[in-house]
Amino acid sequence: MPDFDVLVLGGGPAGVNAALAASAAGLKVALFDENTAAGGQVYRAPIDASVPLTGGRQPGDALRHELAQSAVATYFNHVVWAVTTDYRVDASGPAGPMHCTGRALIVATGTTERVVPFDGWTTPGVIGLAAATILLKSQGILPGRSTLVAGCGPLLAAVAAKTLEGGGKVEAIADMAGLGDWGRTLPAMVSRPDLMLEGFHWWREIRRAGVPILSRHTIVKVEQARDGLLATLAPCDAAGRPVAGKRRSVVADCIAVGHGLTPSTEITRLLRAEHRYSRQAGGWIAVADQDGRTSRPRLYVAGDGAGIAGAAAASHHGTLAGLACAIDLDATETTQFRSRVPAVRQLHVKAARFGRAMAQLMALRPGHVDSVGPQTIVCRCEDVTRAEIDAACDAGAHDVNQLKAWTRCGMGPCQGRTCADVAAELLAARVHGGLREPAGCFSARTPLRPMTVEALTGDFSYDDIPIPKAAPL
Amino acid sequence: MLNQKTMRIDNAGRGATIGFFFDGLTIPARIGESVAAALFASGTKTLRTSPRELMPRGMFCLMGSCQECLVMVDGRRVLACRTTVADGMRVEKVPEARIDA
Numbered sequence: 181m182p183d184f185d186v187l188v189l190g191g192g193p194a195g196v197n198a199a200l201a202a203s204a205a206g207l208k209v210a211l212f213d214e215n216t217a218a219g220g221q222v223y224r225a226p227i228d229a230s231v232p233l234t235g236g237r238q239p240g241d242a243l244r245h246e247l248a249q250s251a252v253a254t255y256f257n258h259v260v261w262a263v264t265t266d267y268r269v270d271a272s273g274p275a276g277p278m279h280c281t282g283r284a285l286i287v288a289t290g291t292t293e294r295v296v297p298f299d300g301w302t303t304p305g306v307i308g309l310a311a312a313t314i315l316l317k318s319q320g321i322l323p324g325r326s327t328l329v330a331g332c333g334p335l336l337a338a339v340a341a342k343t344l345e346g347g348g349k350v351e352a353i354a355d356m357a358g359l360g361d362w363g364r365t366l367p368a369m370v371s372r373p374d375l376m377l378e379g380f381h382w383w384r385e386i387r388r389a390g391v392p393i394l395s396r397h398t399i400v401k402v403e404q405a406r407d408g409l410l411a412t413l414a415p416c417d418a419a420g421r422p423v424a425g426k427r428r429s430v431v432a433d434c435i436a437v438g439h440g441l442t443p444s445t446e447i448t449r450l451l452r453a454e455h456r457y458s459r460q461a462g463g464w465i466a467v468a469d470q471d472g473r474t475s476r477p478r479l480y481v482a483g484d485g486a487g488i489a490g491a492a493a494a495s496h497h498g499t500l501a502g503l504a505c506a507i508d509l510d511a512t513e514t515t516q517f518r519s520r521v522p523a524v525r526q527l528h529v530k531a532a533r534f535g536r537a538m539a540q541l542m543a544l545r546p547g548h549v550d551s552v553g554p555q556t557i558v559c560r561c562e563d564v565t566r567a568e569i570d571a572a573c574d575a576g577a578h579d580v581n582q583l584k585a586w587t588r589c590g591m592g593p594c595q596g597r598t599c600a601d602v603a604a605e606l607l608a609a610r611v612h613g614g615l616r617e618p619a620g621c622f623s624a625r626t627p628l629r630p631m632t633v634e635a636l637t638g639d640f641s642y643d644d645i646p647i648p649k650a651a652p653l
Numbered sequence: 654m655l656n657q658k659t660m661r662i663d664n665a666g667r668g669a670t671i672g673f674f675f676d677g678l679t680i681p682a683r684i685g686e687s688v689a690a691a692l693f694a695s696g697t698k699t700l701r702t703s704p705r706e707l708m709p710r711g712m713f714c715l716m717g718s719c720q721e722c723l724v725m726v727d728g729r730r731v732l733a734c735r736t737t738v739a740d741g742m743r744v745e746k747v748p749e750a751r752i753d754a
Contacts, residue, residue, distance in 0.1 A: 214717055214735070221716065227668070227685030259717075292718050304698035304711030311715035319690040320662045320683075322655060346662040347655025560713075560721065563705040592704075593720040598713075630720060632730055 184210045184253070186505055187269050187282035189260055189447060192220020193491050194483025194498035195288035196243050199252045201502025202286070206512035210253040210280060212260050212271055218244050220290055220483075221310060222491040224318045239491075261627040261636075263447050267478070272631060276638030284478035284505050287448055288498060289485045291441035291462065292597050295331075296420075296548050297556050297566075300402030301437070305409050309335040309438030313342070322348040324434030328411050330354040330399040331438040333542035334379065339436050341382035344389050351432045353386065354397040354413045356420055356439070356548070357541050368537030371530060372492070398422055398548065399437055408433050420548025440542030442601050443485045449624040453479055457616040459543050460536065461487030463601050464621045470525060472501035473508070480505055488542070490535020496528035546614060549605040558606070559599040561592020569603060573610040579620040580604045593630045596622040660694040671740040682738040689715060689722045689733035692744075700724055700733065701750035723747055 188199040191213030203209045211218075217225040223240030247254065255273060262270040263285065270279045293310040295301060305324070307315075309331055312323045316339065326349045329340045340350045369376040386393065394413060400422050401412040408431045415425040442463040449455060454467040454475035465487045472480040482501035483494035503517050503524065511517075552558065554567035564587050577583040580590065580603055589603050590596030596603075600622050608619035627636075656663045659681065668684035675697055682691035689712040692700065699709040700722055713721040715734045722733035725745040733744070 216737075227683075293714060302703070302708060302710060304700070304709050307712060308714050311713065314715045315690055315693070316662075319686055321686070321690050321694045322660045322662060325660070557706075560703070560710070560719070563703050563708070593723070594718060597718045629717070634729065 182267070182283050183280040184208045184282040185509055185511075186210070186284045186286060186502075187267060187280065188212070188252075188286045188288060189263070189269070190220070190288035190290055190483070190485065191215065191218040191247075191254070191256065192288060192290050192483060192494060193223060193239070193243060194290075194485070194494040194501070195220070195286070196247050197495050197498030198286045198288055198480070198482050198502035198505070199498075200246060200250055201499045201517070202505050202511070203250050203252045203502075205503070205506030205514060205517050207506055207509060208253075209251070210255060210282070211247075212255045212258050212269065214257065214259045216256055218247050218254070218256070220491070220494075221313070224314065226318050226320065239495075259629050259631075260447075261629055261631050263450060263626075263628075265451055265476075272635045277636055284480070284509055285447075285451075286472070286480045286482055286498075286501050286505060287466075287485060288482045288494075288501070289444040289447060291484045291488065292444055293438050294440045294442050294462075294544065294601050295437055295598070296439045296544075296602055297552050297558050298398075298400055298402065299553055299556050300404075300409075302557055302560055303402050303404055303409060305433065306402055306435045306437065309333075309339050309436050310441075312339045312434070312436035316342040316346060320346075322346050323436050324408075324432060325349065326351050326408070326432045327434045327436055328352055328354070328399075328409075328430050328432040329436050330397075330411070330413070331440075332356040333438070333440055334538050335438055337379060337382040337386065340391060341385045344385055344391070350386070350389065350391045351430045352392040352394055352413070352428075354394045354399055356396065356398050356416060356545065358396045358418070361418075361541055365537040365541065368533045372534040375492075375534060394428070397428075399435070400427075400551075402435055405431060407431055409435055411435055417547060418545075420545030421551045439548070440539075440544065441484065441488050443487060444597075445485065445621075446595075446597075446624040446628050448474060448479065448481060449621065450626065450628070451476055451479060455621070458487060459616075460539060462539060462543070470500070470528075471504035471521070472497060473504055478505070478508060488535065488539040489532040490538060493528055493532035493535045496524055496531055499524050500528060544601060544605060546605065546609065549602055550609060552602070552606070558603055559587075559589040559592065561594050561598070562588040564589040564599075566606065569606050570610060573607055577607065578611060579618065580607055580622055581620060583607055584622060590622050595625070595628075595630075671738065673738050673740065673742040673744060675744045676746060680744075684738075686738050687715075687734050688724065688726070688736045688738050688742070688744055691738050692733065701747055704749065707751055
């Protein structure tokens with residue numbers, strides 16, 4: 181008899197709403213997250229109630245309140261390190277190792293930020309845009325006295341505006357997208373006037389502060405200088421490739437850079453669910469119906485981890501997965517919930533329109549990856565360069581797992597989360613004419629996060645280990 | 654408003670300031686902050702070296718994915734971004750990091 185009906189992995193808007201929907205339908209639900217509170221990245225809880233915040237705050241608070249009022253068993257501060265095909269979840273928490281089983285599993289593990297490598301991107305002080313967001317929104321700390329914001333997507337404006345609001349200086353914003361790219365998102369933006377207004381507010385604050393906005397520019401190099409980090413910016417084309425034109429130098433304490441998000445699919449890949457590659461969705465995603473049912477029975481995906489569509493869409497997608505799970509498990513209250521599905525689907529489609537337009541701005545640009553220099557490190561954990569990856573491809577590495585075996589790219593402690601998308605893009609371009617499917621993706625392995633043996637065994641005394649009597653000779 | 658000295662966005666009623674140690678140096682922090690964020694705010698950006706080229710590395714993703722901020726706390730290997738500071742906590746670089754504080 182499983183411990184729970186449903187295990188939900190991930191406490192962002194998708195996971196929480198999935199848990200709430202399944203719980204309301206009468207199912208016994210447990211939710212796991214490695215953070216201290218629900219909210220995920222977008223609705224991340226501040227460490228201190230008095231941290232000044234704008235936007236994003238209310239949905240997170242409402243989410244946390246609703247979860248606290250529900251019957252969902254929550255396991256925060258728990259790192260899930262193994263999941264089996266019979267839906268046993270092993271986690272490491274503050275009280276040591278634990279495990280439980282469920283009849284069904286909902287995976288709502290969100291995304292990882294993608295940073296396309298450039299010379300010097302491993303220099304301390306260069307951080308992800310998402311990392312800068314956490315510093316500002318959750319920790320109440322500025323990324324630097326002066327910050328350069330670079331990359332693509334809506335996080336550029338969010339990080340710059342919140343840095344200014346906090347009293348910091350933004351040296352420049354280098355946006356890979358051009359004005360035309362932003363213009364193409366307008367029809368979708370109109371569907372969410374609230375978010376569009378927030379965006380306009382950010383850009384107005386940025387303009388008012390006189391921050392130089394370099395449209396169609398990309399960061400090509402960072403060096404350690406006496407007075408901070410020296411970044412070189414270059415104009416780029418629509419494919420993200422640096423082109424001839426004026427190089428600009430910017431000195432800043434901190435460089436916050438991000439090139440979009442990739443869905444975190446370790447768990448569904450580990451469970452051998454069917455996956456497909458979608459550049460628009462952010463990368464490899466589990467094949468699923470619109471309510472999140474995957475190719476495996478009673479395994480569901482929800483939210484950005486199922487394909488980038490934004491936090492608002494993730495909430496509805498979570499509800500859909502929770503309802504789908506309740507219907508499939510024949511929960512006691514199913515009849516009244518079945519009727520909710522069409523309305524939630526409509527809400528999801530509408531919310532996803534905005535999120536997917538933003539995802540479009542953040543999709544991986546092939547020319548950008550192609551411009552990575554031969555001596556630039558691609559795999560940070562193992563210091564594997566582009567030239568080493570190219571050499572392995574030329575020597576016959578046919579997919580990323582061969583590449584990993586030959587070069588150690590993706591074999592380090594981050595388990596490929598940081599480099600997988602770029603390494604696969606490089607291999608696909610060199611070996612498969614740009615097709616990502618034959619390049620594959622890294623095999624998911626347990627432990628899903630690096631674990632110490634101590635964390636797995638928990639506290640024990642040697643005296644407690646039963647020693648069997650020696651067998652008679 | 655910003656406290657220029659500490660890089661912290663300040664307002665009334667903030668959490669109290671505490672102190673912890675990084676390789677013996679006292680680092681100020683506020684209750685609730687992660688070790689990674691507190692070190693970053695204090696200007697301590699290099700936390701370890703990469704295993705092959707011995708290049709300096711520091712906090713990068715701040716959400717437990719990249720593993721760049723691995724440090725020792727009370728003799729255990731932990732991610733600085735997933736560890737909340739405590740008053741008097743002793744944080745050290747991992748033994749294989751061949752750099753000085």
